[in-house]
Amino acid sequence: MRRGILLIIPALLAGCDGRHNWLASAGAEAQRVEELFWVLLLGAAVIWSLVIGAAVYAHRRQVDPSLETQARRFILWGGAVFPTVVVGALLVWGLVILRDITSDEGDLTVRVDGERWWWRVIYETPEGDVVTANEIRLPVDRTALFRLTADDVIHSFWVPALGGKMDMIPGRETTLALTPIQTGNWGGLCAEYCGGAHALMRFDAIVMEQDAFDTWLAAEAEAAQVAGDDRGFEIFQEEGCGACHTIRGTDAQGPVGPDLTHLAAREKLGAGIYDMTPETMARWITDTHEMKPDIDMPPYPDLQGDRLDRLVAFLMSLD
Amino acid sequence: MRHGSDKQPRHFSAPGDAPRVIDQGSVWILVAAPSIWAAHFLLSYWVAAIWCAKTGPMASLFEPRWIIVALGLICTALIAWLGVIAVRRYGGVFVIFEEITDSSERGRDRFIGHVALLLCVLSVVAIGFTVIPGLVFATC
Ligand SMILES: [Cu+2]
Numbered sequence: 001m002r003r004g005i006l007l008i009i010p011a012l013l014a015g016c017d018g019r020h021n022w023l024a025s026a027g028a029e030a031q032r033v034e035e036l037f038w039v040l041l042l043g044a045a046v047i048w049s050l051v052i053g054a055a056v057y058a059h060r061r062q063v064d065p066s067l068e069t070q071a072r073r074f075i076l077w078g079g080a081v082f083p084t085v086v087v088g089a090l091l092v093w094g095l096v097i098l099r100d101i102t103s104d105e106g107d108l109t110v111r112v113d114g115e116r117w118w119w120r121v122i123y124e125t126p127e128g129d130v131v132t133a134n135e136i137r138l139p140v141d142r143t144a145l146f147r148l149t150a151d152d153v154i155h156s157f158w159v160p161a162l163g164g165k166m167d168m169i170p171g172r173e174t175t176l177a178l179t180p181i182q183t184g185n186w187g188g189l190c191a192e193y194c195g196g197a198h199a200l201m202r203f204d205a206i207v208m209e210q211d212a213f214d215t216w217l218a219a220e221a222e223a224a225q226v227a228g229d230d231r232g233f234e235i236f237q238e239e240g241c242g243a244c245h246t247i248r249g250t251d252a253q254g255p256v257g258p259d260l261t262h263l264a265a266r267e268k269l270g271a272g273i274y275d276m277t278p279e280t281m282a283r284w285i286t287d288t289h290e291m292k293p294d295i296d297m298p299p300y301p302d303l304q305g306d307r308l309d310r311l312v313a314f315l316m317s318l319d
Numbered sequence: 320m321r322h323g324s325d326k327q328p329r330h331f332s333a334p335g336d337a338p339r340v341i342d343q344g345s346v347w348i349l350v351a352a353p354s355i356w357a358a359h360f361l362l363s364y365w366v367a368a369i370w371c372a373k374t375g376p377m378a379s380l381f382e383p384r385w386i387i388v389a390l391g392l393i394c395t396a397l398i399a400w401l402g403v404i405a406v407r408r409y410g411g412v413f414v415i416f417e418e419i420t421d422s423s424e425r426g427r428d429r430f431i432g433h434v435a436l437l438l439c440v441l442s443v444v445a446i447g448f449t450v451i452p453g454l455v456f457a458t459c
Contacts, residue, residue, distance in 0.1 A: 072414060084444055091448060095455040 019187040022160035026186055026207070028143075028179035029101040029163030036097060040090070101163065103177040106145025110136065114148070114155030114168040116194060117201035117295060118258050118271040123217060130221045131246070133258035135266045136188065137206045139213040143179040156192035159205045165191045180207040185267070196294030202272030216265075223249025224261045224318055232314020235307055239300060247318065257297060264319040281312045348405060348435045352398050356442040359394045360449050363387045367453070387453035391446050398439045398446075405435040412436070 025031045111129075113120035123130040136159075138144050148157050150168040157176065158165030166176035180186075190201035208216065224247050226233050233250065236242060242252030248261040258271075266276055270292050274280040284291050285308065288299035303311065370383045405411040410425075411432020419430045 076414065088444075088448065088451070091451055092455065095452055099455055 019185060020160045020189070024161040024182070024186075026180060026182040026184065027159070027162030028181050029177065030161060031181070032097045032101060033163070036090075036093060043086075101177065103143065104145065104175050105143070106177055107142040108139070109145045109147060110138075111147045111149075112136070112157060112168070114150040114157065114190065114194070114201075116152050117190070117197040117292070119201075119203050120151075120258070123220070125217070125221065127221065130217060131248075131259045132220050132262065134271045135204050135206065135268065137208055137213060137216055138178070138180050139210045140180055140183050140207050142210070143177050146176045146178065148174045148176060153194050154192050155190045155194050155201070157188070158191040159186055159188040161186040162205060162207075167192060180205075183207045183209065188272070197292050200271065200273050200292050202268075204267050204272055206267070219265065220262055226250050226314075230314060232310045232312075232317070235311045236314060239303065239311070244297065260315070260318060262318060264316050276316075278312050278316055281315055282308055285311065346431060348401060348409070349431065349438060351401050352435065352439045352442040355394045355397050355401075356445045356449075359390055359446050362390055363449055363453060366390075384453050388450055391450040394446055395443055398442050402436055402439040405432045405439065408432075409435065413440075 022030060023034055023037070025034060109124040111122040111124065113122075119134050119136075121132045121134070121136055123132070146157065146166070148166055148168040149172065150170045152170060154170070155168040156165050157168055159178065162178045162180050164176055164178065166174050168174065184207055186205045186207065188203040188205045190198055194201065226247065226249060233247075233252075236247075237252065242250070242254055244254040244256035245258065245260045246253050246255065248259070252260075264276060268274060269276045269280050269284060273292065274284070280291075285300050285303055287301070288295065288297050366383045366386050409428045409432025411429065411434075413433075413436055415429075415433055419426050419433070
């Protein structure tokens, strides 16, 4: 038993570092909660030590009936009044944090739609909506207001390092404000079990300087540059990929799967789970359900050789 | 005054001396304070829910906030009155220094009074903890 617990600890601690660390202070909202967490932890440690210390002391000492009154007074103040005041103060503090971090205003608005098992992402800009998927980029030190919903079942939107989480509910809109304060690639994930590939429903939350973000968003807003006689695109259409996927600027306007207009500009493939390389892309197409079980995209095992290479080369050119 | 070191025999034969629900020896005083807290809790929810439904999801809770506070004050006053009864009629004290073990009317009363008093304090604290979120939050 003891051994088992010891073995679990490193595994648990492994979750404490890196890009999913909710103690990374990468977001203003996460930082507020983090402060509260450390105060709670430290306070609990001190109080626990005092209580246990008092118990040990009491155990060692001779009973002295003349101290009865004092002892009762001590219990009243230390055991009733003090905890009430502390819990009351913590309640106020926690509520104030909650009130401050639940905002319905932001410097930019991003709509995210949870689907099984990927993310439809729409940036609202003055020039109109910019549709992308499976990767969310944010400018540092700006509050992004996420307007969240779901397409099929309940999902939950969570970027631990930045703050959150917030449920995504079909037919309803929930909002979450996040203000990243550190650049970097922070991991995001679905935090509500949503079926087979739930654990593979992830995304990169990439926090950038404002200039870099603006450049990126402008590029995302562009249509894809696809030559009319691009053999790869022809194969894409012949195989029926365009019935599910949209590549803006082409005839492919399918609404079912992720928008692929700037697919290769993403760092990860398949909703944050594989590196974006020609090899993983080829496997994604031929061994789809080995790469990600249960997904709505059919596998194309017969797509091989030159045809596959050309299709993959075309997809990798969508940056 | 009916409180005293010894319990009066209970006769309600005299006109005008109708039985009181919370009287010496009745255990109703125990459930009264927590019930007031529960009622306040429920009413607070109702006030907020009706307000939010009638004025839209993002409406300011400015009004319900003060309704909840006012309800809290009324309930606190009621509980304070119960506390007074616990002290006066039951001879309840806040801190008991000796064990109450004697199987007498007087002993039982003192015990009920003591427990009722503690429950009053607990209920007031609980009402406070219900009022605080109402005060802090201004949205639905
Ligand atoms: Cu999900």
